[in-house]
Amino acid sequence: MAPTRLESAEKEVRAALGPALQRFGPDYWRQQDAAKTFPTEFFDVIGEAGYFGTFIPEAYGGADAGARVAAVLVEEINRAGGDAASVNAQMAICRTLVLHGSDAQKQRYLPGVASVDIRFLTEAATEPDSGANMSELSSTARRDGNGWVVNAGKVLISFAAHTRLMILLARAEEGTTLFLLDLDEADERVQMHPIDLVANRMTSSLFIDNLRLPDSARIGPAGEGLACLMQGFVIRRVLAASEAIGNARFLLDRSVEYAKTRKTFHQLIGVNQGIQYPLVQAYAKVEAADLMRWDVLELVDRGEDAVPRSAIAKVLASEAAWETARAALTTFGGWGLASDYHIERKLREGTVYVFNNLLMNLIADRALGLPKK
Amino acid sequence: MAPTRLESAEKEVRAALGPALQRFGPDYWRQQDAAKTFPTEFFDVIGEAGYFGTFIPEAYGGADAGARVAAVLVEEINRAGGDAASVNAQMAICRTLVLHGSDAQKQRYLPGVASVDIRFLTEAATEPDSGANMSELSSTARRDGNGWVVNAGKVLISFAAHTRLMILLARAEEGTTLFLLDLDEADERVQMHPIDLVANRMTSSLFIDNLRLPDSARIGPAGEGLACLMQGFVIRRVLAASEAIGNARFLLDRSVEYAKTRKTFHQLIGVNQGIQYPLVQAYAKVEAADLMRWDVLELVDRGEDAVPRSAIAKVLASEAAWETARAALTTFGGWGLASDYHIERKLREGTVYVFNNLLMNLIADRALGLPKK
């Protein structure tokens, strides 16, 4: 609806994606959602198109196309009624390896991630008692000879049962430390139990009992795991914002289409300001969130601090998408609840983004300079 | 949490319900929801306790306990983590028969409804092209001899596959007319197709092809179907409000409990105003909606016009419940998405109530006297 000023690279992404998105339309995603399955076919098509290497240097088999391409990609997938979560994960999780991994780690794994050979879909960070506080883990990594012995209990780990690689956070003597866990090499010492969620995130809890890992599985210096991980957060927030914007635009597209064609009482429902105004308010906020997202990427390009602003982009986008879902329910009435119309699915997927208190704290601190307790 | 001033009758309902609600706890309802099944066991227990006759005169086997008892009942079921939709339907749908049915109809059916023998769970009103506008049906009832031939296409009919009786709206020569459809007597001329919804409402579309009905199946005068039906709307709105209030209170109870026991960063999350204030705002609105609901019932008791105020109660309650669900997501973070915690289920069930534009129009007209187009 709105003019979007994309550089040609991003325009190309949209054009290139078109056929895939047409092939895997909303009904494909409705079925994945209903069956709680991993969208393997779609995932492979996107991977074969080369997008998984978006953040991977060419030396390791990637395209190094950068965050704008990734942002367009996940937005477009969601805008077409899909769910970009798995693609987002495969593109972005590996950035920690790109930035902090050893050359041997990169050589071994990144080419496979860039192609569709190796799924690298998750970080095992959250713990039952940690909440979002990753600085106080009860999972431990103890040095043992020239390796490590890891004990961990993790929860809400997305795609855990569908990935080969994951990044594992554990507390070593030096502090939080990252490890690359190759599940092809793990045995029954790694246990998973599925956690059923409102959106199809294929989440599990994860228990690791005295697993030995070689020191070569460590990513970055011991004790600097959190710092390493946090370097990826700006891009992660931009991509989460992009997913939310894609969802919101799908909801807007559908709602506007419905409002322009559906009649009650002998007139199009879209003539009613009671339908129009919630859509307009939502639309205005989506457009604003969209600009903020690109603005963050400009800051990144210029090497400026984008941390607080990336938090703003995420907050604006998730709020805008939530408001859009509500406006869509108003537009569709009872049909908004029916899975055939995809509104309810996008509403459910939108729940993933709407708890942002930690980001609110970050903005208060970093953007406004308000005091902390 | 709040002082509630109930007459003794209502207190008794709460006390009497206790054991049943303990037996059928949130996990029972999570399972029904996941399997999309009708809660037969629970339904029967409530029926055996005599609640299905709440609006049925004693002469027809009911208890005639009245709307307050019904309101307490559905609220308590939802507040305990359940879903009162089926109980609500069984209690309230038959009111149209009580008010407008013939003595023969009442004699034949009401005693069975009051007990658990006959399910009377739905009205077939909504049509593909009518939206919420029930004054312009394309379903028809044509007089044929001393009976009728009915052709109908209906959508979003709750519990259609689980009920024996339903009220059917069709357009006769005289105008909208109600019929009592006994599905035990229908044949393949009545077809149903399930519609999958975000909440477990067991909804179907319904197609009726040249079905003959005797004139004794007609409820109320031909042409006055809408007027007859609308006499039930005040109570229906109060009960919908009560369901929403029950949901909101379940969400508040759980959120407060979680906020009082869950720690992050070494302190209870409930000390944070970022958790407290959304819960307080939601709580205040739920309490207000609660008062409005009782106020409507007082108007009803006094024989005053409660139509606009019943719309207000429904709007306030559904908005309060929606806001509460959002506050609960903020409180629970990622766990709010997990079906084990029941937050996401109540969020989904809350979608049923949040499109209220027709009620907004009604309030504008009837309470504020604003002009119409």
Added chain:
Amino acid sequence: MAPTRLESAEKEVRAALGPALQRFGPDYWRQQDAAKTFPTEFFDVIGEAGYFGTFIPEAYGGADAGARVAAVLVEEINRAGGDAASVNAQMAICRTLVLHGSDAQKQRYLPGVASVDIRFLTEAATEPDSGANMSELSSTARRDGNGWVVNAGKVLISFAAHTRLMILLARAEEGTTLFLLDLDEADERVQMHPIDLVANRMTSSLFIDNLRLPDSARIGPAGEGLACLMQGFVIRRVLAASEAIGNARFLLDRSVEYAKTRKTFHQLIGVNQGIQYPLVQAYAKVEAADLMRWDVLELVDRGEDAVPRSAIAKVLASEAAWETARAALTTFGGWGLASDYHIERKLREGTVYVFNNLLMNLIADRALGLPKK
């Protein structure tokens, strides 16, 4: 607009007030506001009608009519376009004396307060560094012989320059202590400086330099000043809520009237849902706040704890009034800014009620049982 169920006493108040409110219409109040003057004429008429003794026992010349009468009174004044702040103060401030004063204090002052002879309009509580925290005053009362020497610096004291009596909070050795300050007996040791506010609250800062007060000026036990004062807070919150509700209803009355008579583009603006819906939403919230207010008074009548619920009533009413003012601006457009239409004045007066964080904390603690830091 809405049905209001008032006992006959309250109906009489409305009837009795009618002529006074017609005599002192919105334009009278616009002029007081513009000139920042005390509404002496109006104040005296209300006093002569006997309302100042609403909380004063008959033994001291009052009518002891109670909180419902007071609530109706301030609401009706505001609903007619007036500003009940001075009447509210004169009725309610003296309750502390009624509840905790000595018989001598009551004998001397209450009959004059009940009539229009003595203005008793304010409490000097707030201090430059205390914010709303009245438990840590820097104003002091030092025992000196059988009396006290008071030093105080107070800010934002309403009506200070228009009252004869005020209640003064100061910190004695025993803790916060209340004194009755008779400004007829004070000299240049009490200095006032006006503070200009957005609403016509006639506020001053107050500086007291070594003022001697006899012990007979003390109200209640030394050290228990805050406890004494807080006993009046439930009624004060109800009256503040009632003022806000009165303001909101004035705004609604005017907006609906305007929407029903004003045309643009050849049709009444009130047919537009863009005008209707904000008014409906505001109206629904005002009605809900209204019920909560009466509910608090019922709790008071039954001797139950009304503290948390009085906070809810105040929060709901002030939010509803603020939202109503915004809806009125939408309705009136540019004319909403013109003092001749009174919308902008009610908006300004509404600012007095909208900072409620302390009440939010109170509700979190007392109604929801959430933990404190």
Added chain:
Amino acid sequence: MAPTRLESAEKEVRAALGPALQRFGPDYWRQQDAAKTFPTEFFDVIGEAGYFGTFIPEAYGGADAGARVAAVLVEEINRAGGDAASVNAQMAICRTLVLHGSDAQKQRYLPGVASVDIRFLTEAATEPDSGANMSELSSTARRDGNGWVVNAGKVLISFAAHTRLMILLARAEEGTTLFLLDLDEADERVQMHPIDLVANRMTSSLFIDNLRLPDSARIGPAGEGLACLMQGFVIRRVLAASEAIGNARFLLDRSVEYAKTRKTFHQLIGVNQGIQYPLVQAYAKVEAADLMRWDVLELVDRGEDAVPRSAIAKVLASEAAWETARAALTTFGGWGLASDYHIERKLREGTVYVFNNLLMNLIADRALGLPKK
């Protein structure tokens, strides 16, 4: 607070403005507001700095610096606690003359407008019965010989008593037509009556009784007045958005400063999330509105249609500023009401921007393509 990426031209404006804004601080504006006076001294300083010619070609004495400079200027004035309305008017109203005036008109007046010699501060458009519908005027311009006879009744005309030039809309036979009214040449046939507003907009009603105007006073073709005027709306909305953003940033600056220095209960109020979160939410929205504003100017620069997006910018900015004012009231408590703190003044000035239904309609139509009645 936020990084702002301005071209050097705009940075220079900010630097150049510094001394003037320091000289005319918030207290200067508080006094203008209290006395309802025109800020002559400030106005002249800005004019002498050359800013009045921002939209005037160099050939007519202007600087032709463009909309970005104007946007920065009005934002900075407001952000410093001032009120840019008069400066905004002097810069922007003359654009209609620049775009549609005759060379003679431009020669005669524009150099004086670019300097401080001629005030050109208003358009007389709004009529008592027209609302915002400028397509149906009752003011008339009748051809008479080679000139016109004008009869007009206009309301809510800003700065009418402080300007020499104004643009007058009247209905000629051909349709809405613009005239340039030079009040130095008008006589008692032009009457004005002040209209008191909540913000210091120095507004009047205007009555014109059989005023003769030469045809050389006409701007643009007869009948195309509305079209001519509307060409200025994109820039006008951007400047209104910029004013609102400036106001919001003033409120945020003050609120953050206060939250970082004010203590209650022995700690800075800014540590409370009940203070932080409303400021963070407001801040995020202000930043988003800011981006939308620059985005509109980029569209303008590229010659693309910016009409719907300019409406979005205005809506976002005015909503953000309104929300910021509310957050500032929460931060400041009672002091937010005191004119000495300037919060209440900015709240009042913000009322000017918050009725946007016509823009909502425009966005629904032009951006979303929703149907019209």
